[in-house]
Amino acid sequence: MSKSAAGYINKILDPLLAKRAGVSTALITAWGEIVGHDLAEMSMPVKVRWPARIDEDDAFQPGTLLVAAEGMAALHLQHQTGEVIDRVNAFMGYRAIARIKLTQKPVEKKKPKKRLKPITEGEKRKINRLADGIEDEALKESLKRFGQSVIRDKK
Structure with missing residues (x-):
């Protein structure tokens, strides 16, 4: 069965992102479905901050999702925090996130490259x-x- 290049890339990047930022490419990719495409244009998940565990036997504690958002998107996300937490947890399949911390800053999304016109x-x-x-x-x-x-x- 053939797999897509994105599947292979996600297999490689997800452990690195999880270790460095605690966020997976799947969450970043699905952000538009989680918060709505209008808010996703002006926001993006940056990192999950997990509480420190002193011992391996300590009970799992959900983390804090750090989200970068521009202007009005930050205000909208602040008002929808409970709903966004529920949607992220549903997406993750367990209670991974307990709170969201917003950082108001510009969010750069990659713009599609323009098609170059051929030379005569x-x-x-x-x-x-x-x-x-x-x-x-x-x-x-x-x-x-x-x-x-x-x-x-x-x-």
């Missing part, structure tokens, strides 16, 4: 003419690629 044959010929006098082949090819990227950026 005339533009390619112009770039090749400009690079004709260069003897070093590696430098010549680098300058051609640079010229193409400049033209694409102008489009």
Whole structure:
């Protein structure tokens, strides 16, 4: 049975994230379904802070979910804290979170890359003419690629 690349990546990243931040890629990915897509655009889970356990035999204590949120999203999340905790715990499958701590700061989401328009044959010929006098082949090819990227950026 074939698995997706995301499945393999999550297998590798989840233990690292859990150890470093106490948060899994699954929680980050599902954040939109947990809080709603409008709030997810302006917030994201950052870390789970677990209470210190003195002994291995100590009872499990739920942690605190640290969430970064922008402006109004922080206010909305503050008012919906109980519901968000319930949804996160339902997602995790156990009572993992007891409280949420909000940090108001800008949240950067990766924006999809713009599709670059192809370069016309005339533009390619112009770039090749400009690079004709260069003897070093590696430098010549680098300058051609640079010229193409400049033209694409102008489009």
